[in-house]
Amino acid sequence: MRQPSRMTVRARIALLAALCVAGAVALTSMGAYLTVYRSLYEQIDDNLGSRAANALTTPGLTDSPSGRIPIGFLSLTDVQYTVIDDRGTIVFDIGQPKPAIGDAERRVAQRQQRNSIRTDERTDSRVLAVPVPGASEDLALVVGQPLGPTRDLLNDLAVVLLVVGGLGIALAALAGAAVARASMRPVQRLTQATERVARTGDLRPIPISGDDELARLTQSFNTMLGAVQAAQEDQRRLVADAGHELRTPLTSLRTNLELLLAAEAPDAPSLSDKDKREIYADVRAQLDELTQLIGDLVELAREDATASVWEAVDVGEIVEQALDRARRRGSDLHFQVWVQPWVLIGDAAGLERAVLNLLDNAIKFSPPGGTVRVRLGPIGDGFAVLEVADEGPGISDEDLPRVFDRFYRSPEARTLPGSGLGLAIVRQTALRHGGEVLAGRAPEGGALFTLRLPGVPA
Incomplete structure (x- = not known):
């Protein structure tokens, strides 16, 4: 079965940039269109209102082919207008196109509402009705203006916004692809390096x-x-x-x-x-x-x-357990022990092996009847120190830097049993538990090993 192709990160970045710009362009275009739409309709309404007010407030009459008309009606020659009574019947007709008459206009003539303005969908025009003051009967002046030019202007604006927005989205996608290509170049180098490592090592x-x-x-x-x-x-x-x-x-x-x-x-x-x-x-x-x-x-x-089990471990108990085994191996030695409880999260078996290796090393180099000093206690900085010192020949200056190397054995130790891995295991255990181990000279003259481990007092 063929796996569906996944979109690359570069394509995702380009698509995300295009979507973000598309959202911004859509919101901006919608806001601009609605603002212009409202502004144009408000201009039409204001124009119709002012024209009707001027027509009704201009005094005097003048002759026309249909009779005498108010002089103010002469200013309405470029819009549709008429006068209706309370039944919606046209009482003034000069032969020009008339605005649509509906229930809203009749209610104005009947003085049921002060005025009305609406959009007539049938004639696609804006219609304003206002009452005629001072008439002997209830009359209303109805003024209308076709919305064709306004709708054409709004349609042109919509096309411009759509074209400009589409170009902006395309440019954003191209820019996103370019930015993604430049920003992903280091990632491509990492990918190539990873493939090179997997292929050639x-x-x-x-x-x-x-x-x-x-x-x-x-x-x-x-x-x-x-x-x-x-x-x-x-x-x-x-x-x-x-x-x-x-x-x-x-x-x-x-x-x-x-x-x-x-x-x-x-x-x-x-x-x-x-x-x-x-x-x-x-x-x-x-x-x-x-x-x-x-x-x-x-x-x-x-x-x-990595150790399979990490748990709370009392290093003091581990030292005591390792000492029990060490005393059987060095039965002719004296062990001077001072141990305080110290708890850490670690591998109990690995820590015991490390402590036993330090004790075995001290037993191996201690003279018959010698003393092995073991001390465990905190040092005040969130760490405790385990010191193991012997009375043997000590470690030479040449051997100190290498005593923890794997398989390293000093000339004096090559005649003694051992593999040269015991101290390397101690160092590995210390590092794995966030500590360290150091080698030096003890005041007794022999070797001194210091194992530093993090933890808390028990």
């Missing part, structure tokens, strides 16, 4: 011109492109680093397994029980390293995604 920024809303939209789109490009770079770097880190334990596993299989082959020298135990221990260690590395990679991928 090219994330080059779009040139920006001007400082209007569309320029800001282009800037926002360029920012988005930069974020997508950075995310792609992070993804490629993560895959490359993960492949590099997985290669070492997999190679070691393959070597040990090939050695064990070779020892089982016929006529092959057998391995001693001690060698087998060392190989088995090495295999278990490599499997543990692979398990931890894969778990950290899964956790890091989960941290990059």
